[in-house]
Amino acid sequence: MGEENMRILVVERGRAPCLPGKAVTLDRCRFCAHSRYFEVGGVKVPSPARAYCSRSGATDEVDLKAVTRIWCDDRTSEGYRSIMSIIS
Numbered sequence: 001m002g003e004e005n006m007r008i009l010v011v012e013r014g015r016a017p018c019l020p021g022k023a024v025t026l027d028r029c030r031f032c033a034h035s036r037y038f039e040v041g042g043v044k045v046p047s048p049a050r051a052y053c054s055r056s057g058a059t060d061e062v063d064l065k066a067v068t069r070i071w072c073d074d075r076t077s078e079g080y081r082s083i084m085s086i087i088s
């Protein structure tokens with residue numbers, strides 16, 4: 001999926017709008033298979049979930065308090081999908 005097809009979720013008070021009317025904490029986004037990138041200080045960094053699944057954890061920790069936007073590839077409104085089912 002190209003970036004032009006992703007949802008860009010604006011983070012407000014440490015929460016992102018996962019589904020209409022349902023905001024979730026960034027801890028949840030951090031472990032969601034749909035999260036692709038987190039924006040910190042104007043820079044897109046790989047989502048910890050994606051980095052873990054694709055490179056066995058080879059990523060720097062994301063400062064969740066500094067995240068302003070999340071690139072999400074959930075276009076079908078599935079909502080949160082834990083990476084735990086993928087990595088177990």
